[in-house]
Amino acid sequence: MSNHPIGVVVRNIARPPRAAIESLAQFGVATVHEAMGRTGLCKPYLRPIYPGAQLCGPAVTVLLQPGDNWMLHVAAEQLQDGDVVVAACTTDCDDGFFGELLATSFRARGARGLVIDGGVRDVRELTGMAFPAFSRAINARGTVKATLGSVNVPVVCAGAVVHPGDVVIADDDGVVVVPAAAAERTAAAAQARTDSEVEKRARLAAGELGLDMYKMRESLAQAGLTYID
């Protein structure tokens, strides 16, 4: 989202209640996305840097300039325990904005992990630290510290709008963003969806067809589906 101010750091951002975040942390990305009415996903090119990486927490947002990671250093000061750094860039860039030293700093300041619409390096070390990071690329290419971006302004990260304090959940399926105000009701909806799937799973595992369980046969016939032997 390029139409937001450049050169600004917003210091005091609101974060959802810890309980709401912990509630959301129980669910996977696909479940939360469905619980939001199939909204909130980042594009699927964001991938975990190691299988099994996962995170959930309120977003500290960063707007980077291409080939420049200065604002990640600025963001470190704004971190609180449990935060997730969400970094967008003013233009598509795969450079390695983030590595082991920044991860060390972020972790020391309380960060749970990183979502970045850019590249990451030192993946072996990050994996060893179990520092969850979701990125568009793995790239050893280094960056400079020369041009201002912003911290804690709304950003578009991999196609999703992220406001500071929104809850970000990421796992092997991708990254989803829950607006802070929707955190509690999304957690409730995710729980309801999860509950409803228990019985469905058992019935499907027993061999019942979705065609019958979801009562699809009539609508399929109405749509004109034809069976041929």
Next chain:
Amino acid sequence: MSNHPIGVVVRNIARPPRAAIESLAQFGVATVHEAMGRTGLCKPYLRPIYPGAQLCGPAVTVLLQPGDNWMLHVAAEQLQDGDVVVAACTTDCDDGFFGELLATSFRARGARGLVIDGGVRDVRELTGMAFPAFSRAINARGTVKATLGSVNVPVVCAGAVVHPGDVVIADDDGVVVVPAAAAERTAAAAQARTDSEVEKRARLAAGELGLDMYKMRESLAQAGLTYID
């Protein structure tokens, strides 16, 4: 921007004053982008369907579902004279959501053109109609009318946030979005930039170097630039 309501049409949207739009219409996309502090651009994969296509007007936004152009028909009713339709999709999709019949309808309802993060077809007819369209693909593939999206909610179109009523300017260089509230000051800044370029252009055309005109030699030397014979 997936975290916005699905199944909603907002009827009454605010549009900037006509004068502000006309002011902006005098400038190219690159100039407006610079006048906004290098923000507001859609990603460069949006391209005009014919060379020289251009448009400027307030956005009527549409959120499409993949392979489904139902909401474009819904949007037609919301158009006013001079509007630009800006269509995003809940997921990346190159299908041909838009063609000559919809263009005929949109034009009859006052639309100036289309920006779509999806595909367009009937490009020969659209070119013949001089209907400016900017799209991510040209694709004859047809769509269905089965699943709800929304009209006049904020959308992310090719990486840029677009609110209904934002001013959208597009030409051969791409597409830029000016928030409604910033329309007038952006036009003023664009004018200032354009004015300042007149003298620069003349000096450069006369052979003066940017190195001298922009007084770059000292900062280059400080940065360590070395000349070798």
Next chain:
Amino acid sequence: MSNHPIGVVVRNIARPPRAAIESLAQFGVATVHEAMGRTGLCKPYLRPIYPGAQLCGPAVTVLLQPGDNWMLHVAAEQLQDGDVVVAACTTDCDDGFFGELLATSFRARGARGLVIDGGVRDVRELTGMAFPAFSRAINARGTVKATLGSVNVPVVCAGAVVHPGDVVIADDDGVVVVPAAAAERTAAAAQARTDSEVEKRARLAAGELGLDMYKMRESLAQAGLTYID
């Protein structure tokens, strides 16, 4: 379609009646695609090498090997007046398999044009000759003549199955393939569709909404569409 024989040239292929081809030649790619029940399209990465290129004719198919245009020379002998050469490759390859000399030869042997899931060169000369070509790339990179492919076997070209003698139609919107046996009924369906659009176009041009003309309001309401002021 890789599971077809390599090293084979089929000499006698059936072509649809000339009348069926001429009927299809009146319609655009989007119309024909819809007339076939929204099937038959090549992927939209195939693009004309110049605006306005178009062709219609029965396919002489070619299966190329990467970086090798030997089979295009073999195919020239199999051409009859009005044919379209449809060239697929056993693997994705953007090399410039085709240029002005081959176009000269193909035209002399009766070919109407070329569809190739590969690269083309000499585009200036081809444009000057008005030789319609649709390709995945423009690329000066040359090829060798060392490895066998096939001529007139079924191929998968840009995602569409093409059998020898199928009718291929291409224009600015892309490329569509009509099975030989379906040529006549597809032309009839395209004509019906075109006829039906005349009245629709007039009504839309007069300002009538698709919402009303297509009677969408009830199904939109049933789907839950909500209007907000």
Next chain:
Amino acid sequence: MSNHPIGVVVRNIARPPRAAIESLAQFGVATVHEAMGRTGLCKPYLRPIYPGAQLCGPAVTVLLQPGDNWMLHVAAEQLQDGDVVVAACTTDCDDGFFGELLATSFRARGARGLVIDGGVRDVRELTGMAFPAFSRAINARGTVKATLGSVNVPVVCAGAVVHPGDVVIADDDGVVVVPAAAAERTAAAAQARTDSEVEKRARLAAGELGLDMYKMRESLAQAGLTYID
């Protein structure tokens, strides 16, 4: 392959003898591809959702519409023990058509795994179930059930034609399709190739050069290869 019927389910498809399938299951994808004369491969963008995933079985084919997984539910009813579901889409689409509940159902109905020219989600759960899936994307994005496709018609999946009952083999190297009628002779050719490699492997491991073992020196010299010291 878009030029196949939409809205059709073929119930009784022929499957190759179990013995032929078991014979093929012993070989890797690269070996089978070579045994077929270097044909039959899907494009390499299909990747296993976890390292080491593999499958072999007759195809139950599915033609999906973009953003719509209705036909996967329809396909479940057509599964027999040992089948592999091969899902194509009428247009390129990375949405998450398939997840853990469908995998539970497919497995209960006998499916060995899935090959899909689309996205998959719940990859952690699928990995935990050891359900082999090969897909073009991992994507939490959900789908609807609104538009008909087909089951058990020929499809083009990632560039390869797949007929119902063809044998599909997939492993870390990709996905290959063996026409049902060619299953036995392909298994025999794969065995011959595997046998012939035993001696070659031993000789190469002992330091013999392929240049000598394959007697390449003369043809290299004839082609003009020049050695420079």
Next chain:
Amino acid sequence: MSNHPIGVVVRNIARPPRAAIESLAQFGVATVHEAMGRTGLCKPYLRPIYPGAQLCGPAVTVLLQPGDNWMLHVAAEQLQDGDVVVAACTTDCDDGFFGELLATSFRARGARGLVIDGGVRDVRELTGMAFPAFSRAINARGTVKATLGSVNVPVVCAGAVVHPGDVVIADDDGVVVVPAAAAERTAAAAQARTDSEVEKRARLAAGELGLDMYKMRESLAQAGLTYID
């Protein structure tokens, strides 16, 4: 080519004799590429910003940093009449490094045109000026002037090595680079190739087959090509 010095401007570069450049300027990119033994091409993603753009001249090379066009201003001072600016970037970047003001300056200093492995903007104005530019993108996105690159060091531009003073030829088919030392013999080889095509073109236009003219039938038969009726 990243392994070259950063922060350096080489002032005195050797350029080939004007006659050699004029000789090369008569030939198209495809012909020159073949005359060099099928070498020297940039990747085909470099495209002219308008159809028919063409250029030929010795390269003044520029190594840019992502999102930063400082070095283009530095390069202007090094231009001599007839030069072509060839700009590479230390990392993939589609930003709009170049526009109308720089073109005005470059032209005033003698430049014939630009080849850039990056983005260009103001394409309407550049087209109006008939300033030939070949780029990987058209993008209104602006750049900064903050980080040093180099001028007149060897670079890798779109996959091709370019040394300062190499002759660069570009047209609708792409971009080719001729090492300065090879300019004369390449022009001679291109002339020979062009001469030899005159007779071939006439024979092909008269309907003679390449199969006969190039005497391919025997080698095709030896390779095992089979004709089926």
Next chain:
Amino acid sequence: MSNHPIGVVVRNIARPPRAAIESLAQFGVATVHEAMGRTGLCKPYLRPIYPGAQLCGPAVTVLLQPGDNWMLHVAAEQLQDGDVVVAACTTDCDDGFFGELLATSFRARGARGLVIDGGVRDVRELTGMAFPAFSRAINARGTVKATLGSVNVPVVCAGAVVHPGDVVIADDDGVVVVPAAAAERTAAAAQARTDSEVEKRARLAAGELGLDMYKMRESLAQAGLTYID
């Protein structure tokens, strides 16, 4: 780098002293890249075929033709103990040029691993052998042996120039190329960088901010960074 001779094998290449290679082998790709002044990287699309793959050694370079792996067999004869094969292609090609038999041969002749701007197959077997390979694709697609390339000429591999004997280092972060003449000083610079990071890491882990440690606050303020509460 296409402008190098085709059809040539250079037999006697200079390799850096073993000690220099062993020094470099202690460092990761990102560190070496920084130690070279942020140069020397291959593009990040080259990825290890299994997590944790790594290699370091002098390059034996190969220039392949598309779909043709003949030159890899030629290269085997030129290997010495500790070498790394670096294979480029004259055009973009994802075919599976390399598999288990070639790996067996290369290992027997002393090779440490492979970097290839192309595809690799038999990844399960290569992983089992712990044969480190870095490639642009995994692809079962086989190749032919019909067209000459070269061995031990300079090549452009994934955007980086590689001369025979250059030291190639690869790990999970990518691939970096160190000119032979720079091997020793690069190792020294990498050691200095690594040493300097020890203290930084400790300070960051203790919660000190990079803003303070790197003394960035003043330059940020000068650039105009604004803090908002």
